[in-house]
């Protein structure tokens with residue numbers, strides 16, 4: 160088998176769909192070095208994809224109250240997997256996060272070389288720590304952000320925000336998953352290593368997305384906005400809002416659809432999925 164995926168959650172299943180029959184999701188947890196090494200020796204993958212991590216349920220606030228579990232899964236476990244991959248000379252891909260920044264870097268967006276500047280949540284801190292540690296090894300790190308796609312799911316960014324009673328509206332970089340997977344496949348085929356922002360070019364606000372949702376999915380949907388300060392009264396952790404630069408990805412010749420176009424096209428298909436589910 161070509162691709163072995165660790166973690167059995169939302170993104171792991173998206174990779175499984177993208178890679179098809181050449182991929183398998185492992186049921187082995189990656190906290191224990193000998194278990195991981197045994198699994199890799201048994202399955203002999205060409206590519207190891209780490210989609211394991213604690214993201215929090217119902218949301219990232221969970222990580223504030225479960226710091227040791229979050230640290231173990233988001234920092235210790237990826238290092239264990241990286242050690243096993245290095246010993247067996249296997250190519251490793253790790254799913255990082257763009258939620259390690261706050262702001263827009265004077266409109267340019269943050270590049271992979273900019274030091275993370277968002278410390279407002281324990282989850283984000285662990286993602287920044289693991290990224291920094293894995294940077295010294297031959298690992299491809301794909302920074303994903305607010306994943307959005309055409310399939311309704313409680314983990315899909317659009318499904319999530321349409322269920323909130325009130326939403327903030329701030330510009331952000333977003334990864335439309337169909338595009339993210341195309342970029343991931345290209346980088347993986349080339350056996351690229353290093354950190355990559357894999358978001359669609361440009362920034363978009365929640366309000367712009369929800370207005371498109373009303374236009375393309377549900378004309379009866381209504382939303383209510385509130386400020387970041389009001390939101391922070393009801394959340395434990397702060398949320399990262401930021402713009403990322405995709406220059407490094409584009410320098411590789413990988414051009415994703417501009418964010419507004421990608422979201423518009425995804426919403427058209429999203430509506431078709433909703434109609435089939437009704």
Ligand SMILES: NC(=O)c1ccc[n+]([C@@H]2O[C@H](COP(=O)([O-])OP(=O)(O)OC[C@H]3O[C@@H](n4cnc5c(N)ncnc54)[C@H](OP(=O)(O)O)[C@@H]3O)[C@@H](O)[C@H]2O)c1
Nearest residue numbers: 166167168169170188189210211212214232236254256303
């Ligand atoms: N979804 C997003 O919005 C988003 C955005 C940016 C980056 N990411 C990153 O993408 C990765 C996957 O996220 P996701 O959305 O797929 O999260 P998810 O749906 O919560 O899935 C994560 C999976 O990892 C498993 N896991 C946790 N610790 C593990 C361990 N030590 N060994 C093996 N499996 C373990 C979890 O199982 P248990 O719950 O049973 O532990 C769960 O099955 C994470 O690293 C996350 O930080 C996600």
